[in-house]
Amino acid sequence: MRTHLIISTANELLRVAASRIIYISSDGNYSNLLTSGGEIKMVTFQLGQIEEMIHKQLPEVASTFIRIGRSLIVNINHVYQINISRQQLILQDRDSIYTLSASKEALKALKEFIEKSI
Protein backbone atom coordinates (compact mmCIF):
# COMPACT_ATOMS: atom_id res chain seq x y z
CA MET A 1 0.00 0.00 0.00
CA ARG A 2 1.43 3.37 -0.97
CA THR A 3 1.38 5.77 1.94
CA HIS A 4 3.51 8.66 0.71
CA LEU A 5 2.62 11.45 -1.66
CA ILE A 6 5.46 12.31 -4.00
CA ILE A 7 5.51 15.74 -5.59
CA SER A 8 8.33 15.99 -8.08
CA THR A 9 9.56 18.88 -10.21
CA ALA A 10 12.63 19.30 -12.40
CA ASN A 11 14.78 20.35 -9.48
CA GLU A 12 13.02 19.04 -6.40
CA LEU A 13 11.20 16.05 -4.96
CA LEU A 14 8.92 16.20 -1.98
CA ARG A 15 7.89 12.94 -0.26
CA VAL A 16 5.29 13.30 2.49
CA ALA A 17 3.39 10.64 4.39
CA ALA A 18 -0.32 11.04 3.68
CA SER A 19 -1.13 10.90 7.37
CA ARG A 20 1.15 13.91 7.99
CA ILE A 21 -0.68 16.15 5.55
CA ILE A 22 -3.06 18.47 7.45
CA TYR A 23 -4.33 20.45 4.51
CA ILE A 24 -3.31 21.90 1.15
CA SER A 25 -4.45 25.35 0.13
CA SER A 26 -4.41 27.05 -3.21
CA ASP A 27 -2.19 30.04 -3.83
CA GLY A 28 -2.84 30.99 -7.43
CA ASN A 29 -0.77 28.76 -9.64
CA TYR A 30 0.94 27.28 -6.59
CA SER A 31 -0.19 25.36 -3.57
CA ASN A 32 0.79 25.42 0.09
CA LEU A 33 1.07 22.10 1.84
CA LEU A 34 0.86 22.09 5.64
CA THR A 35 2.31 19.03 7.29
CA SER A 36 2.23 17.73 10.81
CA GLY A 37 4.52 19.85 12.94
CA GLY A 38 3.39 23.07 11.29
CA GLU A 39 5.76 23.07 8.36
CA ILE A 40 4.35 24.82 5.29
CA LYS A 41 5.77 23.79 1.94
CA MET A 42 4.99 25.67 -1.25
CA VAL A 43 4.85 23.51 -4.37
CA THR A 44 4.67 24.68 -7.95
CA PHE A 45 1.48 22.85 -8.79
CA GLN A 46 -2.10 24.01 -8.87
CA LEU A 47 -4.49 22.51 -6.33
CA GLY A 48 -6.26 20.48 -9.00
CA GLN A 49 -2.96 18.88 -9.99
CA ILE A 50 -2.27 17.98 -6.36
CA GLU A 51 -5.76 16.48 -6.16
CA GLU A 52 -4.97 14.34 -9.19
CA MET A 53 -1.68 13.22 -7.66
CA ILE A 54 -3.44 12.12 -4.48
CA HIS A 55 -6.01 10.25 -6.51
CA LYS A 56 -3.40 8.42 -8.58
CA GLN A 57 -0.64 7.88 -6.05
CA LEU A 58 -2.68 7.10 -2.97
CA PRO A 59 -5.70 5.15 -4.20
CA GLU A 60 -6.22 3.38 -0.89
CA VAL A 61 -6.07 6.44 1.35
CA ALA A 62 -7.26 9.07 -1.12
CA SER A 63 -10.75 8.99 0.35
CA THR A 64 -9.40 10.56 3.54
CA PHE A 65 -8.78 13.74 1.58
CA ILE A 66 -11.66 16.10 0.87
CA ARG A 67 -11.62 18.81 -1.70
CA ILE A 68 -13.48 21.82 -0.29
CA GLY A 69 -14.33 24.40 -2.92
CA ARG A 70 -11.69 25.67 -5.26
CA SER A 71 -8.99 26.46 -2.75
CA LEU A 72 -8.71 23.73 -0.15
CA ILE A 73 -7.93 20.05 0.33
CA VAL A 74 -8.13 18.79 3.91
CA ASN A 75 -7.20 15.54 5.59
CA ILE A 76 -10.46 14.44 7.23
CA ASN A 77 -8.53 12.72 10.01
CA HIS A 78 -7.45 16.16 11.24
CA VAL A 79 -10.86 17.83 11.24
CA TYR A 80 -11.55 19.05 14.75
CA GLN A 81 -14.46 21.47 14.49
CA ILE A 82 -16.89 22.78 11.90
CA ASN A 83 -18.72 25.99 12.60
CA ILE A 84 -21.11 26.75 9.80
CA SER A 85 -22.42 30.06 11.08
CA ARG A 86 -18.89 31.42 11.45
CA GLN A 87 -17.78 29.67 8.25
CA GLN A 88 -14.92 28.15 10.17
CA LEU A 89 -13.18 24.82 9.71
CA ILE A 90 -10.73 24.00 12.49
CA LEU A 91 -8.09 21.32 11.99
CA GLN A 92 -6.02 19.84 14.78
CA ASP A 93 -2.59 18.27 14.89
CA ARG A 94 -1.43 17.19 18.35
CA ASP A 95 -1.12 20.55 20.19
CA SER A 96 -1.66 22.80 17.17
CA ILE A 97 -4.94 24.14 15.82
CA TYR A 98 -5.42 25.62 12.34
CA THR A 99 -8.46 27.71 11.51
CA LEU A 100 -9.54 27.85 7.88
CA SER A 101 -12.43 29.56 6.13
CA ALA A 102 -14.88 27.98 3.71
CA SER A 103 -18.37 28.59 2.37
CA LYS A 104 -21.37 27.66 4.51
CA GLU A 105 -22.65 25.25 1.85
CA ALA A 106 -19.32 23.44 1.66
CA LEU A 107 -19.02 23.22 5.44
CA LYS A 108 -22.58 21.95 5.72
CA ALA A 109 -21.82 19.25 3.16
CA LEU A 110 -18.63 18.32 5.00
CA LYS A 111 -20.53 18.12 8.29
CA GLU A 112 -23.15 15.81 6.74
CA PHE A 113 -20.46 13.63 5.23
CA ILE A 114 -18.70 13.17 8.54
CA GLU A 115 -21.99 12.51 10.32
CA LYS A 116 -22.84 9.79 7.80
CA SER A 117 -19.46 8.16 8.26
CA ILE A 118 -20.00 7.66 11.98
Add this chain to the structure above:
Amino acid sequence: MTPNNYDILDTEIRIIGDSIPAPQKPKRRTWLIATIIIGLIASIIVLCLIIIKHSKNRNEVGIFEQTPVHNTNPHPLRAWITSLDSISTIGVVTKDTIVNDIPLQLYVPLNCSPRLEIGYTCIDDTSKNILVFQAADIRADNLEIVGAFVLRGEPLSWGLSKKGYCGIIEDQVTIGVADNSPLFELATEKAGYFFRQYPLVSNGYLVENELKSKSMRRGLCEIDGRIVVVASQTKESLHDFAQALVDIGTSQAIYLVGSAAMGWYRDTQGVGYALGNWEPREFENISFIVWSKP
Protein backbone atom coordinates in the same frame (compact mmCIF):
# COMPACT_ATOMS: atom_id res chain seq x y z
CA MET B 1 -11.48 28.63 -13.33
CA THR B 2 -8.57 26.62 -14.58
CA PRO B 3 -9.03 23.14 -15.98
CA ASN B 4 -7.30 21.71 -12.92
CA ASN B 5 -10.10 22.89 -10.68
CA TYR B 6 -12.27 20.09 -12.15
CA ASP B 7 -15.38 22.22 -12.22
CA ILE B 8 -15.79 22.35 -8.46
CA LEU B 9 -17.54 25.33 -6.90
CA ASP B 10 -16.69 26.99 -3.61
CA THR B 11 -19.99 25.72 -2.28
CA GLU B 12 -19.13 22.09 -2.99
CA ILE B 13 -16.95 19.36 -1.54
CA ARG B 14 -15.56 16.22 -3.16
CA ILE B 15 -14.07 13.07 -1.64
CA ILE B 16 -10.95 12.61 -3.72
CA GLY B 17 -10.80 8.82 -3.51
CA ASP B 18 -14.36 8.33 -4.76
CA SER B 19 -14.19 9.83 -8.19
CA ILE B 20 -12.19 12.41 -9.99
CA PRO B 21 -12.70 13.49 -13.54
CA ALA B 22 -9.59 13.04 -15.62
CA PRO B 23 -8.22 16.33 -16.90
CA GLN B 24 -7.85 14.88 -20.39
CA LYS B 25 -11.42 13.64 -20.55
CA PRO B 26 -12.90 16.42 -22.71
CA LYS B 27 -10.04 15.97 -25.16
CA ARG B 28 -10.42 12.18 -25.19
CA ARG B 29 -14.16 12.49 -25.70
CA THR B 30 -13.59 14.77 -28.65
CA TRP B 31 -11.18 12.27 -30.15
CA LEU B 32 -13.60 9.43 -29.49
CA ILE B 33 -16.48 11.24 -31.20
CA ALA B 34 -14.21 12.18 -34.12
CA THR B 35 -13.06 8.55 -34.46
CA ILE B 36 -16.64 7.27 -34.44
CA ILE B 37 -17.72 9.81 -37.07
CA ILE B 38 -14.73 8.95 -39.29
CA GLY B 39 -15.45 5.23 -38.84
CA LEU B 40 -19.11 5.72 -39.77
CA ILE B 41 -18.24 7.72 -42.88
CA ALA B 42 -15.67 5.09 -43.93
CA SER B 43 -18.20 2.29 -43.38
CA ILE B 44 -20.83 4.09 -45.48
CA ILE B 45 -18.31 4.64 -48.30
CA VAL B 46 -17.23 0.97 -48.24
CA LEU B 47 -20.87 -0.15 -48.20
CA CYS B 48 -21.69 2.08 -51.16
CA LEU B 49 -18.69 0.74 -53.11
CA ILE B 50 -19.75 -2.86 -52.39
CA ILE B 51 -23.33 -2.14 -53.51
CA ILE B 52 -22.14 -0.42 -56.70
CA LYS B 53 -19.71 -3.26 -57.46
CA HIS B 54 -22.40 -5.84 -56.77
CA SER B 55 -24.92 -4.10 -59.01
CA LYS B 56 -22.32 -3.95 -61.79
CA ASN B 57 -21.46 -7.63 -61.41
CA ARG B 58 -25.11 -8.60 -61.59
CA ASN B 59 -25.31 -7.24 -65.10
CA GLU B 60 -22.10 -8.98 -66.24
CA VAL B 61 -23.61 -12.19 -67.56
CA GLY B 62 -21.03 -14.25 -69.41
CA ILE B 63 -21.69 -16.16 -72.63
CA PHE B 64 -19.57 -19.19 -71.85
CA GLU B 65 -19.86 -19.34 -68.06
CA GLN B 66 -23.26 -18.10 -67.07
CA THR B 67 -23.89 -17.16 -63.49
CA PRO B 68 -25.84 -19.96 -61.78
CA VAL B 69 -29.40 -19.04 -60.99
CA HIS B 70 -31.88 -20.70 -58.71
CA ASN B 71 -33.81 -23.28 -60.69
CA THR B 72 -37.52 -22.71 -60.31
CA ASN B 73 -38.54 -25.39 -62.81
CA PRO B 74 -39.76 -28.56 -61.10
CA HIS B 75 -37.47 -31.54 -61.64
CA PRO B 76 -39.22 -34.67 -63.04
CA LEU B 77 -38.21 -36.57 -59.89
CA ARG B 78 -40.51 -34.40 -57.83
CA ALA B 79 -43.55 -35.68 -59.67
CA TRP B 80 -42.35 -39.25 -59.05
CA ILE B 81 -41.81 -38.60 -55.35
CA THR B 82 -45.20 -37.02 -54.80
CA SER B 83 -46.96 -39.80 -56.67
CA LEU B 84 -45.68 -42.54 -54.33
CA ASP B 85 -48.31 -44.45 -52.37
CA SER B 86 -47.97 -43.38 -48.79
CA ILE B 87 -51.08 -45.15 -47.54
CA SER B 88 -50.88 -48.87 -48.16
CA THR B 89 -47.32 -49.62 -49.28
CA ILE B 90 -44.75 -50.37 -46.58
CA GLY B 91 -41.06 -50.39 -47.37
CA VAL B 92 -38.47 -48.35 -49.22
CA VAL B 93 -38.93 -47.25 -52.81
CA THR B 94 -35.65 -46.55 -54.57
CA LYS B 95 -34.88 -44.62 -57.70
CA ASP B 96 -31.64 -44.27 -59.65
CA THR B 97 -31.04 -41.08 -61.51
CA ILE B 98 -28.25 -38.89 -62.83
CA VAL B 99 -28.12 -35.19 -61.99
CA ASN B 100 -25.28 -32.98 -63.26
CA ASP B 101 -23.39 -36.18 -64.22
CA ILE B 102 -23.65 -37.42 -60.65
CA PRO B 103 -25.34 -40.83 -60.29
CA LEU B 104 -27.72 -40.66 -57.37
CA GLN B 105 -29.85 -43.23 -55.60
CA LEU B 106 -32.97 -42.08 -53.78
CA TYR B 107 -34.47 -43.99 -50.85
CA VAL B 108 -38.04 -43.09 -49.94
CA PRO B 109 -39.43 -44.80 -46.80
CA LEU B 110 -43.17 -45.34 -47.00
CA ASN B 111 -45.49 -45.76 -44.02
CA CYS B 112 -42.69 -46.09 -41.48
CA SER B 113 -41.96 -44.47 -38.15
CA PRO B 114 -38.62 -42.64 -37.86
CA ARG B 115 -36.40 -42.61 -34.78
CA LEU B 116 -32.74 -42.49 -33.78
CA GLU B 117 -30.79 -45.36 -32.27
CA ILE B 118 -27.34 -45.68 -30.72
CA GLY B 119 -25.29 -48.83 -31.06
CA TYR B 120 -25.24 -51.67 -33.57
CA THR B 121 -28.37 -53.46 -32.32
CA CYS B 122 -30.71 -51.75 -34.77
CA ILE B 123 -28.64 -52.69 -37.80
CA ASP B 124 -29.16 -56.37 -37.06
CA ASP B 125 -32.88 -56.05 -36.35
CA THR B 126 -34.30 -56.78 -39.79
CA SER B 127 -37.69 -57.85 -38.49
CA LYS B 128 -39.22 -54.41 -38.20
CA ASN B 129 -36.67 -51.98 -39.56
CA ILE B 130 -37.21 -50.69 -43.07
CA LEU B 131 -34.44 -48.14 -43.59
CA VAL B 132 -31.27 -47.58 -41.54
CA PHE B 133 -28.52 -45.02 -42.16
CA GLN B 134 -25.76 -43.63 -39.95
CA ALA B 135 -26.77 -40.25 -38.57
CA ALA B 136 -24.44 -38.10 -36.44
CA ASP B 137 -20.67 -38.13 -36.65
CA ILE B 138 -18.31 -39.27 -33.88
CA ARG B 139 -15.47 -37.16 -32.54
CA ALA B 140 -12.05 -38.52 -33.37
CA ASP B 141 -10.50 -37.35 -30.09
CA ASN B 142 -12.91 -38.75 -27.49
CA LEU B 143 -15.32 -40.86 -29.60
CA GLU B 144 -18.30 -38.84 -28.34
CA ILE B 145 -21.18 -37.76 -30.61
CA VAL B 146 -20.50 -34.59 -32.61
CA GLY B 147 -23.04 -31.84 -31.90
CA ALA B 148 -26.27 -31.86 -29.96
CA PHE B 149 -28.03 -35.20 -29.74
CA VAL B 150 -31.30 -36.24 -28.08
CA LEU B 151 -32.36 -39.89 -27.81
CA ARG B 152 -35.98 -40.54 -26.81
CA GLY B 153 -36.11 -37.24 -24.93
CA GLU B 154 -32.75 -37.68 -23.23
CA PRO B 155 -30.04 -35.21 -24.26
CA LEU B 156 -26.79 -37.14 -24.70
CA SER B 157 -24.61 -34.51 -26.32
CA TRP B 158 -24.41 -30.74 -26.62
CA GLY B 159 -22.55 -28.62 -29.10
CA LEU B 160 -22.83 -26.58 -32.25
CA SER B 161 -19.98 -27.61 -34.50
CA LYS B 162 -22.48 -28.30 -37.31
CA LYS B 163 -25.40 -26.04 -38.07
CA GLY B 164 -27.65 -28.53 -39.84
CA TYR B 165 -30.19 -30.28 -37.65
CA CYS B 166 -32.81 -32.99 -37.78
CA GLY B 167 -35.56 -33.23 -35.20
CA ILE B 168 -37.98 -36.15 -34.94
CA ILE B 169 -41.00 -35.27 -32.84
CA GLU B 170 -44.02 -37.57 -32.81
CA ASP B 171 -42.95 -39.33 -36.03
CA GLN B 172 -42.52 -35.97 -37.81
CA VAL B 173 -39.06 -35.38 -39.30
CA THR B 174 -37.96 -31.74 -39.52
CA ILE B 175 -34.73 -30.76 -41.25
CA GLY B 176 -33.21 -27.30 -41.10
CA VAL B 177 -30.23 -25.04 -40.61
CA ALA B 178 -29.91 -22.88 -37.48
CA ASP B 179 -27.52 -22.05 -34.67
CA ASN B 180 -30.19 -22.67 -32.11
CA SER B 181 -33.23 -24.78 -32.81
CA PRO B 182 -36.22 -25.03 -30.45
CA LEU B 183 -36.55 -28.61 -31.67
CA PHE B 184 -33.74 -29.59 -29.28
CA GLU B 185 -35.82 -28.55 -26.27
CA LEU B 186 -39.01 -29.90 -27.85
CA ALA B 187 -37.34 -33.27 -28.39
CA THR B 188 -36.41 -33.41 -24.70
CA GLU B 189 -39.97 -32.49 -23.69
CA LYS B 190 -41.79 -34.89 -26.03
CA ALA B 191 -39.52 -37.93 -25.90
CA GLY B 192 -38.29 -37.06 -29.39
CA TYR B 193 -34.98 -37.21 -31.20
CA PHE B 194 -32.49 -34.63 -32.42
CA PHE B 195 -29.07 -34.64 -34.06
CA ARG B 196 -26.77 -32.29 -35.94
CA GLN B 197 -24.90 -32.64 -39.20
CA TYR B 198 -23.42 -30.48 -41.95
CA PRO B 199 -26.10 -28.36 -43.66
CA LEU B 200 -26.42 -28.96 -47.42
CA VAL B 201 -29.57 -27.15 -48.56
CA SER B 202 -31.55 -24.47 -46.78
CA ASN B 203 -34.85 -23.22 -48.19
CA GLY B 204 -33.93 -24.48 -51.63
CA TYR B 205 -30.47 -22.88 -51.69
CA LEU B 206 -27.08 -24.55 -51.46
CA VAL B 207 -25.19 -24.12 -48.19
CA GLU B 208 -21.42 -24.01 -48.62
CA ASN B 209 -19.29 -26.19 -46.32
CA GLU B 210 -15.62 -26.29 -45.49
CA LEU B 211 -15.23 -29.95 -46.47
CA LYS B 212 -13.59 -29.92 -49.88
CA SER B 213 -12.53 -33.56 -50.30
CA LYS B 214 -14.44 -36.02 -52.47
CA SER B 215 -16.28 -39.00 -51.04
CA MET B 216 -19.44 -41.05 -51.39
CA ARG B 217 -22.09 -38.69 -50.10
CA ARG B 218 -25.41 -39.18 -48.37
CA GLY B 219 -28.01 -36.60 -47.51
CA LEU B 220 -31.23 -36.51 -45.55
CA CYS B 221 -33.55 -34.40 -47.68
CA GLU B 222 -37.00 -32.92 -47.71
CA ILE B 223 -38.50 -32.84 -51.19
CA ASP B 224 -42.06 -31.57 -51.52
CA GLY B 225 -42.72 -32.38 -47.89
CA ARG B 226 -41.48 -35.97 -48.14
CA ILE B 227 -38.33 -37.20 -46.39
CA VAL B 228 -35.89 -38.83 -48.79
CA VAL B 229 -32.38 -40.18 -48.30
CA VAL B 230 -30.19 -39.43 -51.32
CA ALA B 231 -26.82 -41.14 -51.85
CA SER B 232 -24.23 -40.50 -54.52
CA GLN B 233 -22.88 -43.54 -56.32
CA THR B 234 -19.57 -41.84 -57.04
CA LYS B 235 -17.13 -39.80 -54.96
CA GLU B 236 -18.25 -36.18 -55.01
CA SER B 237 -17.41 -32.92 -53.28
CA LEU B 238 -19.97 -31.72 -50.78
CA HIS B 239 -20.60 -28.68 -52.98
CA ASP B 240 -21.41 -30.73 -56.11
CA PHE B 241 -23.55 -33.15 -54.13
CA ALA B 242 -25.50 -30.31 -52.50
CA GLN B 243 -25.97 -28.65 -55.91
CA ALA B 244 -27.41 -31.90 -57.27
CA LEU B 245 -29.84 -31.98 -54.33
CA VAL B 246 -30.87 -28.41 -55.08
CA ASP B 247 -31.42 -29.29 -58.73
CA ILE B 248 -33.81 -32.14 -57.98
CA GLY B 249 -35.95 -29.79 -55.90
CA THR B 250 -34.71 -30.35 -52.36
CA SER B 251 -35.93 -27.65 -50.01
CA GLN B 252 -33.97 -28.73 -46.89
CA ALA B 253 -31.10 -31.17 -46.57
CA ILE B 254 -28.39 -32.13 -44.12
CA TYR B 255 -25.51 -34.53 -44.50
CA LEU B 256 -25.53 -38.12 -43.28
CA VAL B 257 -22.35 -40.05 -42.61
CA GLY B 258 -21.17 -41.04 -46.08
CA SER B 259 -18.28 -42.98 -47.57
CA ALA B 260 -18.67 -46.67 -46.65
CA ALA B 261 -20.89 -46.06 -43.61
CA MET B 262 -23.18 -48.99 -42.94
CA GLY B 263 -26.84 -48.88 -43.89
CA TRP B 264 -29.74 -51.16 -44.69
CA TYR B 265 -33.11 -51.02 -46.39
CA ARG B 266 -36.03 -53.30 -47.21
CA ASP B 267 -37.95 -52.73 -50.43
CA THR B 268 -41.71 -52.89 -50.79
CA GLN B 269 -41.44 -56.57 -51.72
CA GLY B 270 -39.80 -57.33 -48.38
CA VAL B 271 -36.31 -57.93 -49.77
CA GLY B 272 -33.47 -56.53 -47.64
CA TYR B 273 -30.29 -54.87 -48.97
CA ALA B 274 -27.11 -54.05 -47.08
CA LEU B 275 -25.20 -50.84 -47.81
CA GLY B 276 -21.60 -49.93 -46.96
CA ASN B 277 -19.23 -51.91 -44.75
CA TRP B 278 -20.75 -53.76 -41.82
CA GLU B 279 -17.44 -54.57 -40.14
CA PRO B 280 -15.62 -53.70 -37.97
CA ARG B 281 -17.98 -52.54 -35.21
CA GLU B 282 -15.83 -50.47 -32.94
CA PHE B 283 -17.78 -47.34 -31.99
CA GLU B 284 -19.98 -47.46 -28.93
CA ASN B 285 -21.61 -44.10 -29.74
CA ILE B 286 -22.42 -44.82 -33.37
CA SER B 287 -25.89 -43.44 -34.18
CA PHE B 288 -28.44 -44.38 -36.81
CA ILE B 289 -31.60 -42.85 -38.19
CA VAL B 290 -34.04 -45.73 -38.46
CA TRP B 291 -37.44 -46.08 -40.10
CA SER B 292 -39.42 -49.09 -38.95
CA LYS B 293 -42.84 -50.58 -39.36
CA PRO B 294 -45.45 -48.85 -37.25
